[in-house]
Each structure stands twice: as structure tokens, then as C-alpha cells.
Amino acid sequence: MTVMAEHTSHMLVEEFEQIASTQPETVTLEFIDGRIEEKPVPDGDHEEIIRWLQERCMQQRPDLWLYASGRGLKVEAYRNGRARPDGVLALKAHFAGHGEWSDPEGVLMAVEVTSYDGDTERRDRKEKPAAYAAAGIPVHLLVDRDAGTVVVYTNPDPERGYYADTHRVPFGEEVTLPDPVNVTLDTGILKNYVR
Template sequence: MTVMAERTRHMLVEEFEQIASTAPETVTLEFINGRIEEKCVPDGDHGEIIRWLQERCMQHRPDIWLYADDRGLRVAEYRTGRARPDGVLAPKGYFAGRGEWSDPEGVLMTVEVTSYDGDTDRRDRKEKPAAYAEAGIPVYLLIDRDSCAVVVHTDPDPQQGRYLDIHEAPFGKEVTLPDPVGITLDTEILKNYVR
């Protein structure tokens, strides 16, 4: 085991926040399961998916906003994790006056869009859903470009660190994001944003 691996395993969240605050703008860091993770720079299709979802949310729920600017959330066991979802759905103005790492109470949904890298399975399909469930976030939406599917996670069980209801639909099908989101999405356009 390397010194860095040993250091990362026992790193305190305060130490991570110090490192993250000094990272260059070209690097985005997260702290999940006691490990520092570098978040990949999204490609153009990734950005278009987020833009499309922002439009859908605005059209159907003008009282909320999909924040897609690397908003930091305190997540995971006892809120010692730090994640930067691709999107955070919350009431407009929710992040005003909050620091870089906000408490997720009041967040309606987190969104992740898979990247074409080796860590996406572990990060977006396993660790992030567990962290968001532990934080009690009502809905986790995964737009999975590898499997061309939309996966809606609901009914978080913070004690077990998992969502109790998971619904998967292929791109092209309508998908309902249940309350507190309350939006139905026609996902046909997502077929345009995969390799």
C-alpha cells in the first residue's frame, strides 16, 4: 500500500475540503467512501443532456431549478462525504448564502450522466446512489449512456444507504420522476447523445 493510499483512507473531511479548495479550476474533486475522486471533464453530449433536462424542468416546474454548476453537497455516512452531482434539482434560490458544500436537506433530486471512463460503473451506479440515499435525497436520476437507459431511484433508506425503488427505462420511453419532482420526461432525444 502506498503512502498516498494510506493517507487517503484516513483523511478527514476537513483535510479534503482544504485540498479541494486549492485545486486548479481544471480539476473537480469529490470525497466519497473516504477516497478522493477526480471527476472527469464532461463531453459535449453530456452537456447537451443536462441542458435538455434543465429545459424540461423549467417547462414543467418553474418553481424549481436544475443547478448544473458543480454544486457541492454533503453526502454519505454522517454527511462526511462530498459530491458534485452533474445536476441538483432544488427550489430556486436554494443555494443562496450557502458555502461550497451544502447540506442536501431540501434537495429534490440529484442527476448523474455517465461518462465514458473506467470509473463510471463504480462511481455513478454504486457509490453515488448509496451516498445520495444515505443523505435522504428523494430522487436520484441516472442517465446511463452505456446502457442507453434512464434509471430513476426513489424511496431512499438512509440507514441502509440504498434506494428501495429503482425503475429503468430504455431511451425513447417516457419516464416519470415522482413527487417531490413530479415531471414526466420523453427520453427519445437522448438517443442522439450516445456514441
């Protein structure tokens, strides 16, 4: 089976969900900004970053869990989209009883880690922050391996589809993820997970 990495579409979200439900395990699809996109398979460093972030969150906020199994989110306000963040922070057991695609209500933070591909600029730095802001997710964390920075987006404006505040720190500095997350990260270890 050949899957196109990107295809501009006028398809209904229900049609996308039907296609996504039949995809093989080796393919992960998203529907963002009217496009079907294949999400890159994470490399080992990508997975280590998510594991590290899970540990930090568990240590400081044992009431929360960073779901990193490709939890599907409905990013409705953004062209009836469907996204699979690299991580979704919510209360433990928040997604119990949910299907493949969950409403973003109750999600405290969406996490993305950049991949080394040509779509990173558009997908991870533009479309995903806009989608998560439009969905009202309070905090979006972008671990930008190309730039060697951690970007924290806060104060979503769902009407306009952007985050009002953006805070960037280079790997090696400490960053605090604000309410409702309340986790402080020493980002020095991230230097080990870049090319």
C-alpha cells in the first residue's frame, strides 16, 4: 500500500476517520488544515525525549500522565482536524472509555518533538500550534531539535487560532511550564538527543 505524505482535501472528517481506522500499524495519519498527512515514525532520540518528559511530569505531578501512544485529538475548530500529538498531558485515566479520537477538553498540554524531515517547519512550528490553540489546549510544548530550543506556547486564543504567549529557551536552561501544568524542566539532557 502506498500512502501519500500530504494531500490537500475537501473530505469530511468522518471520511478521514474511516480511512485512519483501516491504516496499517506502521502508518499514522493526521488531518490538519484540510490535509491528510502521514506522521513520521519517531526515531530513538525522539522516543527518549518523550520518556524523559514522562518521568519529569510523574515526579512533579503524580496526578497527571503524559500519554505518548499517539492519542488522537479532535481539533475541531481548526478545519475539523484530527491530530496525534507526540504527547498529551491530562489527569490519569482521563481517556478511559474514549474511542480513537478524543475531545481536547481536559487536555492540559500537547507535546510535539520535531522530526528531521522537510515538513517540520510547516507542520510542527505553524500548523500544530495553531490547531492546539484553536482547540483551547492551555499549554503546547515544542521540543525543537533543529533549533536546540524548547518552546512553550500559552494563553490560547481559540477565536483567532494562536497562542498569545510564546517562550523560547535553548537546551541547557531551565523552563517552567505554567498553570495548569506546573512542571519545571531542566533541559540540559536534551542536548544528548539531537543530531
